[in-house]
Amino acid sequence: AQSVTQLGSHVSVSEGALVLLRCNYSSSVPPYLFWYVQYPNQGLQLLLKYTSAATLVKGINGFEAEFKKSETSFHLTKPSAHMSDAAEYFCAVRVSGNTPLVFGKGTRLSVIA
Amino acid sequence: GAVVSQHPSRVICKSGTSVKIECRSLDFQATTMFWYRQFPKQSLMLMATSNEGSKATYEQGVEKDKFLINHASLTLSTLTVTSAHPEDSSFYICSARPRDSPSNYGYTFGSGTRLTVV
Numbered sequence: 700a701q702s703v704t705q706l707g708s709h710v711s712v713s714e715g716a717l718v719l720l721r722c723n724y725s726s727s728v729p730p731y732l733f734w735y736v737q738y739p740n741q742g743l744q745l746l747l748k749y750t751s752a753a754t755l756v757k758g759i760n761g762f763e764a765e766f767k768k769s770e771t772s773f774h775l776t777k778p779s780a781h782m783s784d785a786a787e788y789f790c791a792v793r794v795s796g797n798t799p800l801v802f803g804k805g806t807r808l809s810v811i812a
Numbered sequence: 813g814a815v816v817s818q819h820p821s822r823v824i825c826k827s828g829t830s831v832k833i834e835c836r837s838l839d840f841q842a843t844t845m846f847w848y849r850q851f852p853k854q855s856l857m858l859m860a861t862s863n864e865g866s867k868a869t870y871e872q873g874v875e876k877d878k879f880l881i882n883h884a885s886l887t888l889s890t891l892t893v894t895s896a897h898p899e900d901s902s903f904y905i906c907s908a909r910p911r912d913s914p915s916n917y918g919y920t921f922g923s924g925t926r927l928t929v930v
Contacts, residue, residue: 731915735918740903740924740926742816742905742921742922742924743905748916789856795915797844797909799858801858802855804855805854805855807853
């Protein structure tokens with residue numbers, strides 16, 4: 700069975716600082732990996748996804764993630780945090796086209812002015 | 813892009829009553845919808861997989877008689893919480909993807925329903 704582990708339930712950064720949210724996956728077959736963002740009382744919005752075409756994936760709002768098979772990681776980064784980035788971020792995995800997403804526990808990002 | 817409309821966004825009901833939550837795929841056909849439950853400050857837990865025209869598949873520990881899922885058409889799935897109790901208070905979210913989308917397509921999520929049982 701596949702799973703994801705997000706290290707750090709809460710990350711706090713200063714505005715303009717680098718954002719790094721960690722995600723490690725476990726899967727017996729090549730996985731599809733995703734990062735979603737959730738604002739309070741809202742659904743989830745897709746930030747980016749790993750499609751196997753490129754290991755460095757660029758998403759919306761300046762976020763990107765790098766797939767490292769040797770480290771079974773898919774960490775999310777953004778060079779410069781903005782106040783509007785404060786939200787909950789979820790890493791998710793699935794192994795085939797129509798199976799449900801399996802989510803990590805989420806990381807709450809706080810941005811300090 | 814694909815849009816999933818979820819209603820209501822918030823509902824308060826009395827203990828013992830039933831509540832229906834709807835998810836509609838507005839611009840695509842969804843043969844499969846997934847229903848998740850999210851407790852405060854926690855992750856999303858899969859409740860069931862809803863397939864158009866057939867019975868839903870429930871995850872272990874989810875009471876199928878309490879959480880009734882219907883997927884009568886390719887654009888509509890409903891979750892009915894029957895005889896609701898305060899412990900059913902939670903955030904419920906549905907997700908789906910277009911029927912003919914590639915296998916690496918990210919699912920689209922509804923905006924969620926905040927259920928409060930008093």
